[in-house]
Ligand code: GDP
């Protein structure tokens with residue numbers, strides 16, 4: 001079985017509201033394996049680089065303010081179809097549209113505070129993991145769960 005990795009980040013509103021635990025629980029219950037985790041406050045430079053593709057959007061400044069407003073919990077989760085499975089349990093970008101049972105649907109109220117980030121492609125996952133983590137701090141997949149070697153494609 002091919003095992004992929006994806007980058008997930010509990011945003012500052014999720015951290016402040018005590019949702020790291022519930023979010024980790026949902027990823028574990030889905031079947032993901034945690035490969036790395038780091039609680040940190042990010043600077044504007046990292047936030048702007050992370051969301052570089054949104055630079056021209058009218059809400060970009062507000063988005064960078066949001067991401068730097070407190071600590072974030074950056075994580076790498078791994079498993080089959082990691083990017084797609086993570087996006088499925090996170091839900092649509094706007095919590096108003098995210099279905100019940102998804103993280104954003106259950107915990108969020110407005111697009112300005114949508115709790116969590118998940119990479120949108122394998123290429124994005126590899127780029128974002130590289131921005132937030134040193135390779136030697138990332139666990140390999142456990143033999144019991146998946147076996148093989150994890151790749152951020
Ligand atoms: P995602 O991949 O589902 O997170 O959505 P996008 O990549 O399109 O946008 C990245 C992030 O920008 C979202 O998760 C929101 O935090 C923020 N965002 C997107 N659209 C809007 C918007 O219209 N207004 C505001 N304030 N933030 C937005």
Ligand code: MG
Nearest residue numbers: 117118119120
């Ligand atoms: Mg996105």
